Amino acid sequence: MGKQSGTGQSDSKSGEPVTVLVVDDDADICVAVEMSLTYEGFEVWTAPNGKQALARLDKEEENGRAPAVILTDVKMPEMDGLTLLGELREREHAPPVIMISGHGDIDTAVEAVKLGAIDFLQKPIDQNRLVVSVQNALRQTRLAAENTGLRRQLSGKWELVGASAPMAQLRESIARVADADIPVLITGENGTGKEVVARNLHLSSSRAGGPFVAVNCAAIPNELIESELFGHERGSFTGAHDRRIGHFEAAHAGTLFLDEIGDMPLAAQAKVLRALETREITRVGGTRPLAVDIRVLAATNTDLPAAVEEKTFRMDLLYRLNVVPLRVPALRERPTDIPILAAHFLDEIGRRTGRRAPTIDADAVGVLTAHPFPGNVRQLKNLVEAAHVFADDTITRDDLARILEVGPALSVPEGTALPLGEDPFQAETFETFKNESEALFFRRKLEANGGNVKRTAENLGMQRSHLYKKLDRYGLK
Numbered sequence: 007m008g009k010q011s012g013t014g015q016s017d018s019k020s021g022e023p024v025t026v027l028v029v030d031d032d033a034d035i036c037v038a039v040e041m042s043l044t045y046e047g048f049e050v051w052t053a054p055n056g057k058q059a060l061a062r063l064d065k066e067e068e069n070g071r072a073p074a075v076i077l078t079d080v081k082m083p084e085m086d087g088l089t090l091l092g093e094l095r096e097r098e099h100a101p102p103v104i105m106i107s108g109h110g111d112i113d114t115a116v117e118a119v120k121l122g123a124i125d126f127l128q129k130p131i132d133q134n135r136l137v138v139s140v141q142n143a144l145r146q147t148r149l150a151a152e153n154t155g156l157r158r159q160l161s162g163k164w165e166l167v168g169a170s171a172p173m174a175q176l177r178e179s180i181a182r183v184a185d186a187d188i189p190v191l192i193t194g195e196n197g198t199g200k201e202v203v204a205r206n207l208h209l210s211s212s213r214a215g216g217p218f219v220a221v222n223c224a225a226i227p228n229e230l231i232e233s234e235l236f237g238h239e240r241g242s243f244t245g246a247h248d249r250r251i252g253h254f255e256a257a258h259a260g261t262l263f264l265d266e267i268g269d270m271p272l273a274a275q276a277k278v279l280r281a282l283e284t285r286e287i288t289r290v291g292g293t294r295p296l297a298v299d300i301r302v303l304a305a306t307n308t309d310l311p312a313a314v315e316e317k318t319f320r321m322d323l324l325y326r327l328n329v330v331p332l333r334v335p336a337l338r339e340r341p342t343d344i345p346i347l348a349a350h351f352l353d354e355i356g357r358r359t360g361r362r363a364p365t366i367d368a369d370a371v372g373v374l375t376a377h378p379f380p381g382n383v384r385q386l387k388n389l390v391e392a393a394h395v396f397a398d399d400t401i402t403r404d405d406l407a408r409i410l411e412v413g414p415a416l417s418v419p420e421g422t423a424l425p426l427g428e429d430p431f432q433a434e435t436f437e438t439f440k441n442e443s444e445a446l447f448f449r450r451k452l453e454a455n456g457g458n459v460k461r462t463a464e465n466l467g468m469q470r471s472h473l474y475k476k477l478d479r480y481g482l483k
């Protein structure tokens with residue numbers, strides 16, 4: 007790769023994240039370090055003291071972003087470097103920290119290392135030493151990421167539960183294509199486990215140590231999709247206050263999961279296709295292309311060949327993504343998995359609450375296996391969660407009946423504003439009434455459209471992204 011990759015040194019295809027946070031009250035130092043690191047292809051954020059550095063980290067975390075390395079001065083107003091280091095140590099996924107000191111103070115160095123700093127740079131900062139130090143730190147991040155990847159795999163968070171023949175087949179297909187580094191198109195109805203399959207593909211691939219970036223194409227407003235996917239340069243459009251890397255870049259050396267791909271606007275489809283073919287992207291407002299090394303997985307519950315016929319989906323993109331098709335079977339095609347999944351979700355409740363997992367009696371299992379589950383595994387999961395609320399130690403047929411009676415439980419996620427079957431007219435205040443009727447409205451419309459968000463939005467004459475926000479708000483997705 008002769009080209010600058012925008013993800014650290016151009017020769018690295020090993021997946022280092024790209025951002026470095028520089029904390030120093032001396033603006034000249036910040037500028038000098040920023041210049042050297044930007045030249046090397048890193049993205050640089052700066053902060054004038056520890057307090058503002060933490061604030062920046064919090065703000066970026068909300069957008070799912072974090073620096074790969076932090077460089078910090080020792081003596082600063084508001085919050086000094088050692089305190090910052092201590093604060094970072096309290097956090098779960100703190101990046102490695104390199105200390106910068108103008109005082110060559112051995113005691114501080116020892117103290118910093120004790121607190122977990124991985125290197126120490128003296129002012130004036132030697133440029134070569136700076137770059138080497140940052141690269142060492144990145145190597146450390148990568149190893150840590152590999153470890154978490156493996157740990158997650160062991161912890162079974164994304165375990166694909168089920169013992170039916172269709173599931174055994176699916177598992178076999180996953181094993182066969184996981185390491186092939188080719189695109190996989192995952193299809194299946196709502197709630198069948200498409201994301202679980204995507205996660206499994208990633209975790210079983212050689213990219214397991216790299217990032218897994220999931221993008222819900224349906225939830226991004228049309229006018230933002232390009233900047234979300236490819237990033238943008240500062241000032242490239244109104245509101246682009248900062249340079250921002252997109253999902254393609256964030257997934258470098260890992261897996262990019264394009265969820266609900268059928269909802270991607272045509273204009274974006276063309277750009278995605280080009281990016282997949284050239285393995286390069288250009289940030290919005292940017293001039294030079296950046297190489298990205300990603301594996302793409304896509305998922306959809308829409309009929310893409312039909313969408314191609316209707317000219318809402320590009321045929322060439324379908325071919326590109328559909329190198330290996332994986333179909334996740336509906337739950338009603340594998341009813342023998344229902345008791346196994348139910349038991350799995352009950353175990354999960356037990357683990358989460360720290361109490362003995364509730365059980366389910368044979369009668370209730372009978373009710374479950376006979377249920378059609380149009381919302382598939384997600385609906386089963388929600389049903390089990392809801393039944394557990396009514397049940398003592400054992401979920402019975404009655405507990406299930408209470409929930410199933412009040413209509414199809416398309417969704418009863420935790421934190422739903424509207425419990426199933428509630429009547430908005432019982433609301434005490436106008437505010438509650440408004441919220442509850444709105445939630446009920448969207449739930450009914452979604453049910454009427456078989457849980458298909460795109461179709462619901464079309465029938466309601468609403469923007470998809472707007473509908474998504476509503477569904478999110480009422481826990482209906």
Ligand SMILES: Nc1ncnc2c1ncn2[C@@H]1O[C@H](COP(=O)(O)OP(=O)(O)OP(=O)(O)O)[C@@H](O)[C@H]1O
Nearest residue numbers: 165166167195196197198199200201202307383384
């Ligand atoms: N085989 C499975 N084993 C364990 N959990 C599963 C399985 N399949 C689905 N789930 C759980 O069911 C829920 C829905 O799964 P997931 O989000 O992967 O479905 P999906 O097909 O992507 O749905 P949608 O079409 O709505 O995006 C998640 O909570 C997931 O953890």
Ligand SMILES: [Mg+2]
Nearest residue numbers: 200201265305
């Ligand atoms: Mg999904």
